[in-house]
Amino acid sequence: MEVDQGSAGDGAATSTSTTTATRDGASVSAGFGGSNDYVEQFKILAKTTSGRATVAILEKVMNHKQIYVFGEILELERVQMLRGTEFEGALRALEIMAYGTLGDYEAEQSSLPALSEVQQRKLRMLTLVSLASKQKSLPYATVRTALRMQSDREVEDVVIESMYAGLLRARLYHRERLVVVHWAMGRDLRDEDLDAVAEKLSAWCENAEVVLGTLQKSIAHVQSTRASESSERKDLSLFVAQMVCDGQKRS
Template sequence: MNETNLSLSTSQKLQPFLLLSKSVKGVANSKLIMDALNAHGIYVFTELYEAPNVVQASTLPEVAPYYSLLELFMYGTFKDYQDNIAQFPTLTENQIKKLKHLSIATLSETSQTLSYDLLQTYLNIPTVRELEDLIIEAFYQGIFTGKLDQRQRQLQVMFSMGRDLRPQQLDETITALASWSVSTSRLLGSMDAKIASLQETVQLNGQARDQYQSKIDQLRLDIRANSNLKKMDLTMDESKKKGYSVEYGSPDYNERVKKSRGSKRFM
């Protein structure tokens, strides 16, 4: 079960208690709170905590400890309960199990790897078997997902449900999101500038490459032209040595010219 489905499920299961809160008055809110905390599948309690009749009854001495207990289930852990046990009503076995599940979810916010030793101490669980049974049940409830590493004696949390937010946590979240937004905008601006610089560099490199290739092509043409001129010069020099016409450079033509000149002398 993902977080969205879990939140929807727990919200739906809380609805009957919210409806009851509209008619329940005074001390009766104590039982309403205990029933909601004991109910299967309910893990968020802000709506009940803020219900008008519940808030009004919380000022009564008989209801105040139960209202504090409701707040503990919203934000606190099983260790908080143990450290201040005299201030709270006695929990049922099901409520203790639920609070321990929520405590693991809170611990996973700071570290996804939780050792068995830490969990056993924090949750006051004497045996590994009891701890693993508690964790496996939380897996089925969708409170968190992960895997048990019995060799390393640790729980690796992959996903954990979100708990009720404290009022100051909401302000902290808004501040953190605002800071993240500013940082993201700066990062995007920096990335855009780098991309533009890279594009300009690529364009300049392309132009330089084209100019380089053009110079190479021209150099090849010049080399070929010079080579042809040298060949022509060599041919002309060779023709002069052999008595060939420089203009025509043909042995047959020169031979015919000689014969023609000899014939004219005898005429």
């Protein structure tokens, strides 16, 4: 990701770099969203807890700066046992962190625990990931509204921070106030989302079969054309050779 002072339509400015560039041009390698090692540690702890102790673990998970996927934690029996208890708000907060947005949290804020500063920042970054997965060209204004931000500088900061965390790859066009997304991390899925994902995969497979069929026809056509051209060249060579022989005989 780069902060570009040029135009989004300038082909010469296109970058294929997979590194993160800060405003002063310094580059660092992007990280990766989530950490299996940390998640495994929390899973082990959560398997033997209940009630308030489980909530404490969820707080640590949501505050952890290297964990951005939560499905494995959510599916734990001890975590699901919070549903219907006085601690259900903590479970719901984790669900929103897993596949929701800042707007979802605000809609239920009265029944949810307050988010720490780290959790708020993380939820903003994950909300950005959701935006980036749906729209590859994001005006600063769109990001600013969705993330409840006041300035373009805040927008650039959260994009850069998300890049450092490995949540997305993108390019900032400061002059045009535009974020161009190249890739965004996949977030956790709810059970009700699985059918839609399956439909998309099925449609992709069907399209792939159509493309494959078209390619096979094109290959067959090329092979047929080459065979025909080869036969014509052979016939022409024989014709020329016969003409030469006839000419020699007449002479």
